[in-house]
Amino acid sequence: MKMVYEYLIGVIILGFFWILLYFKNKNLRREMIFGGILYSSVIIPLVLLTKFLSNFIKISWIWIPDYYNPKELFDLGLKIGGGIEDILFIFFAGGIITIFYEALYKREPTKSHIKGHLLSIIGFIISYLIIAVSFNFNIIYNLVISSLVGFIIIIIQRKDLIKHSLKGAVAFTIFYFLFMVFYSVLFPNSVNTYWTLKNISGILVFNVPIEEFLYSISFGLMWAPMYEYVKGIR
Numbered sequence: 104m105k106m107v108y109e110y111l112i113g114v115i116i117l118g119f120f121w122i123l124l125y126f127k128n129k130n131l132r133r134e135m136i137f138g139g140i141l142y143s144s145v146i147i148p149l150v151l152l153t154k155f156l157s158n159f160i161k162i163s164w165i166w167i168p169d170y171y172n173p174k175e176l177f178d179l180g181l182k183i184g185g186g187i188e189d190i191l192f193i194f195f196a197g198g199i200i201t202i203f204y205e206a207l208y209k210r211e212p213t214k215s216h217i218k219g220h221l222l223s224i225i226g227f228i229i230s231y232l233i234i235a236v237s238f239n240f241n242i243i244y245n246l247v248i249s250s251l252v253g254f255i256i257i258i259i260q261r262k263d264l265i266k267h268s269l270k271g272a273v274a275f276t277i278f279y280f281l282f283m284v285f286y287s288v289l290f291p292n293s294v295n296t297y298w299t300l301k302n303i304s305g306i307l308v309f310n311v312p313i314e315e316f317l318y319s320i321s322f323g324l325m326w327a328p329m330y331e332y333v334k335g336i337r
Contacts, residue, residue, distance in 0.1 A: 109290040110173035110297070114191045117282065121195040124206055131202040134330045138201025139194040141333070142326060145224060146193050153235055153242070162235055170243050170314075173297040200326045203278065204271035219335035220260055223325065227253035241302050243314045250321035257325065257332050264328040271327025272320050279319040283311040 125135055150166050157165050166189075167173075175186035204210065230249040234240055240248070258265050287294060287310040294300070298312050306313040331337060 109293050110188050113286050114188045117195045128206050135198040135202045139198035142197025143193050166242050171298045200275050201330050203275050204327050207274050217335040219333050223253040223256040226256045247317050247321040250325040253325040267328040268324050272323030275323040276320045284309045287311050
């Protein structure tokens with residue numbers, strides 16, 4: 104019998120890693136929850152807003168089906184722009200990247216009197232919306248560019264977080280690479296079935312679209328130090 108919910112299974116596997124990190128790093132649980140909720144509260148409204156605006160104005164590519172079109176529960180992706188699987192993926196990814204640097208390098212945020220900031224997130228949102236309404240970029244490239252904008256703002260305001268951003272991004276990209284390669288081996292037909300390859304470069308790395316890795320490294324650069332950036336701690 105053909106499996107039709109590969110995306111859901113992939114998200115469940117990612118959730119398994121999230122749970123492992125959560126229970127192994129008791130001192131980072133608050134940070135992990137914070138990262139997942141913050142990333143969800145930024146990305147989900149933007150994806151839904153893009154879908155909504157596309158009904159009224161000519162807008163840049165929308166997430167589903169222009170980048171990928173997986174089989175989702177209740178077909179919510181096609182109906183409203185994102186489904187249950189997308190929400191879970193965003194939450195798990197946001198939580199993992201927020202603590203990945205600390206968990207891997209055995210670091211722990213320390214309290215300080217540094218002012219917290221939100222400008223990076225604001226810059227990300229503004230960049231995303233400008234690109235969406237002004238340029239013919241597939242949404243994955245929009246997310247990559249906007250994440251780099253957010254990263255640049257962070258290192259301008261908090262030069263002490265450069266190492267955190269770089270090491271966190273590299274570590275997460277390696278993790279994400281292994282995860283995606285495992286996923287492509289588990290479901291070898293998923294790339295041709297669900298990714299809209301004609302709308303992106305079509306370049307595959309171990310049967311995974313290279314855009315996935317561009318996303319992971321740009322996402323890591325901006326979001327790895329986000330807890331410290333927003334809370335104003337080292």
